[in-house]
Amino acid sequence: MIFAAILAGGIGSRMGGTDTPKQFLSLGNKPVIIHTIEKFVINENIDKTIVLIPKNFINHTNNLINEYIGENEDIIVIEGGETRNDTIMNSIRYIEDNFGIDDESIIITHDSVRPFVTHRIIRDNIDAARKYGACDTVIPATDTIVESVNGETIESIPVRDYYYQGQTPQSFNIKKLFNLINSLTEAETNILTDACKIFTLKDEDVHLVDGEVTNIKITYPYDLKLANTILEDGND
Amino acid sequence: MINIVYRLISPKFFEESIDEVELDGVVVRPTYLSICQADQRYYQGSRPAEVLEEKLPMALIHEGIGEVIYDKSGEFESGDKVVMIPNTPMGEDVCRANYSYKSKFRGSGFDGFTSDLIKLDSSRVVKIPDDFDPRVSAFIELITVAYQGISKFSELAITPKDTLGVWGDGNLGFITALLLKNRFPDSKVIVFGKHLENLNLFSFADESYQIHNVPDTLAIDHGFECVGSSASQSAIEQIIDLINPQGTINLFGVSEYPIPVNTRMVLEKGLTIQGNSRSEREDFVGVVETLKQNPQLFEYLEKLVTNICEINTLADLKEAFDKDYISHFGKTVLKWNK
Numbered sequence: 001m002i003f004a005a006i007l008a009g010g011i012g013s014r015m016g017g018t019d020t021p022k023q024f025l026s027l028g029n030k031p032v033i034i035h036t037i038e039k040f041v042i043n044e045n046i047d048k049t050i051v052l053i054p055k056n057f058i059n060h061t062n063n064l065i066n067e068y069i070g071e072n073e074d075i076i077v078i079e080g081g082e083t084r085n086d087t088i089m090n091s092i093r094y095i096e097d098n099f100g101i102d103d104e105s106i107i108i109t110h111d112s113v114r115p116f117v118t119h120r121i122i123r124d125n126i127d128a129a130r131k132y133g134a135c136d137t138v139i140p141a142t143d144t145i146v147e148s149v150n151g152e153t154i155e156s157i158p159v160r161d162y163y164y165q166g167q168t169p170q171s172f173n174i175k176k177l178f179n180l181i182n183s184l185t186e187a188e189t190n191i192l193t194d195a196c197k198i199f200t201l202k203d204e205d206v207h208l209v210d211g212e213v214t215n216i217k218i219t220y221p222y223d224l225k226l227a228n229t230i231l232e233d234g235n236d
Numbered sequence: 237m238i239n240i241v242y243r244l245i246s247p248k249f250f251e252e253s254i255d256e257v258e259l260d261g262v263v264v265r266p267t268y269l270s271i272c273q274a275d276q277r278y279y280q281g282s283r284p285a286e287v288l289e290e291k292l293p294m295a296l297i298h299e300g301i302g303e304v305i306y307d308k309s310g311e312f313e314s315g316d317k318v319v320m321i322p323n324t325p326m327g328e329d330v331c332r333a334n335y336s337y338k339s340k341f342r343g344s345g346f347d348g349f350t351s352d353l354i355k356l357d358s359s360r361v362v363k364i365p366d367d368f369d370p371r372v373s374a375f376i377e378l379i380t381v382a383y384q385g386i387s388k389f390s391e392l393a394i395t396p397k398d399t400l401g402v403w404g405d406g407n408l409g410f411i412t413a414l415l416l417k418n419r420f421p422d423s424k425v426i427v428f429g430k431h432l433e434n435l436n437l438f439s440f441a442d443e444s445y446q447i448h449n450v451p452d453t454l455a456i457d458h459g460f461e462c463v464g465s466s467a468s469q470s471a472i473e474q475i476i477d478l479i480n481p482q483g484t485i486n487l488f489g490v491s492e493y494p495i496p497v498n499t500r501m502v503l504e505k506g507l508t509i510q511g512n513s514r515s516e517r518e519d520f521v522g523v524v525e526t527l528k529q530n531p532q533l534f535e536y537l538e539k540l541v542t543n544i545c546e547i548n549t550l551a552d553l554k555e556a557f558d559k560d561y562i563s564h565f566g567k568t569v570l571k572w573n574k
Contacts, residue, residue, distance in 0.1 A: 027238075028238075028256045029256070035237065035238045038237040038238075038259065039237065039238070042237065042259065042263055042305055042306035043305065043306075044305065044306070044314030044315065115238050116238055116240065116254060118240050118352040118353075119265055119305060119352050119353050120265075120352055120573065120574065123265075210548065212240065212252070213252065214240050214252045214254060227254075230253070230254045231238070231254050231255075231256060233253065233254075234241065234253040234254040234255045234256075
């Protein structure tokens with residue numbers, strides 16, 4: 001089976017100024033998270049879309065789904081975790097308990113605040129996860145990356161051609177991901193903020209999928225303003 | 237739902253833009269698209285400045301097939317292969333919808349097919365069999381233009397259809413001549429063109445002539461002009477010369493300039509001139525059925541596929557248009573991966 005996990009576990013602490021988590025703010029005529037869910041729900045290859053959300057927003061999210069998408073048994077809203085990896089683990093546990101995990105099962109994990117993800121990116125993620133077991137969506141870095149450990153002076157300037165900006169989805173063979181997470185030491189768990197990093201830490205290949213410059217993450221108020229402006233412009 | 241659309245912003249410059257669509261129609265993922273002269277005129281900026289000013293930014297391309305991703309009505313299943321109809325009626329009319337002022341046309345009045353997904357009304361989508369060659373299916377729309385012209389001709393013509401003359405050795409001439417031969421197998425189909433290397437490809441036709449080398453005794457019952465631009469003047473002139481009384485002249489070629497016509501001989505011979513442009517749903521259904529019944533047509537039609545370009549980036553799309561521009565014959569097919 002193919003599952004999508006929409007990660008909305010965070011409370012959007014970086015959005016500032018507003019009490020509403022960023023995934024619930026409006027983009028055009030709908031909340032950001034609804035736009036994101038729609039991309040996965042219309043994809044026939046995806047069996048279930050699991051939305052992981054802070055506990056106190058579960059009812060609200062279900063109400064929004066009913067209002068904008070309608071009742072849909074393929075969308076499941078459950079509680080996220082403390083960290084990103086905890087949230088992913090919650091989704092895997094849910095899948096294991098309710099559907100079982102076979103060798104072929106795939107999970108497509110995606111930020112709830114990236115509503116501009118394309119059908120092509122999701123398709124390429126499914127293909128790459130099936131073929132390679134793990135993939136990450138990236139675009140080539142356009143800005144020069146500088147490394148500074150002390151935050152005051154430059155340590156090094158890596159060759160830009162080798163650097164990419166990570167987007168989502170990140171997709172995995174569930175069994176492989178589950179086994180790798182369970183093999184982590186506590187020290188390793190503490191430093192892992194990214195699911196793909198678990199694979200690289202364990203010397204497992206993660207395949208690159210081409211992202212899109214439009215696949216932006218709505219993190220700051222500026223991003224939402226920008227996204228709404230681009231959307232209005234496109235709808236003219 | 238949010239959709240990413242790749243629009244021509246100004247000549248030779250594409251850009252991503254974001255569109256919001258309701259999920260109340262059929263959502264199609266484009267797979268194979270094909271460049272038409274009309275797209276090329278926007279891309280090169282050869283349309284008048286006020287037209288470009290009014291229509292751009294706009295996604296180009298109105299020839300293409302795709303796969304159904306989602307259909308709320310359940311009429312189509314996910315994965316169904318479909319050809320998309322660019323003509324979009326916006327109200328009832330007394331004429332065919334492809335001639336109605338109330339219709340909009342993709343890649344002309346509104347966004348064409350270069351996007352992540354396309355939402356269409358279910359009447360704008362026709363299912364095609366899985367075994368259709370996608371490279372040829374990409375330009376079914378062009379085939380439907382010839383098909384609708386031939387359908388109208390067959391109702392209009394009152395004199396015998398023994399000898400049918402097709403002017404133009406390009407894509408539309410090839411398709412028109414092929415469909416005529418298929419529909420009227422007992423008629424003699426004669427092709428008139430300028431380029432010998434192109435005419436050699438019309439092996440299914442009964443005869444072919446270079447336009448400056450036509451026997452004096454030759455006569456046709458009906459003529460099909462598939463030349464376009466300023467050259468359509470000499471083509472129409474030659475048709476009027478060779479055509480038998482009360483024949484029909486079927487015009488297909490688009491010209492940016494007004495074309496003078498020898499009306500004296502049109503009157504004297506009692507000719508009927510019929511214009512043809514675009515196509516409608518019944519033509520798509522008709523072409524799909526014709527191709528199903530006559531799979532050998534694919535063998536001929538695939539000769540038109542001269543460029544196949546895989547589109548992963550907007551730079552690839554630009555390159556495909558540039559490649560198409562310098563091609564003398566055939567269609568540029570885009571394998572859409574963007």
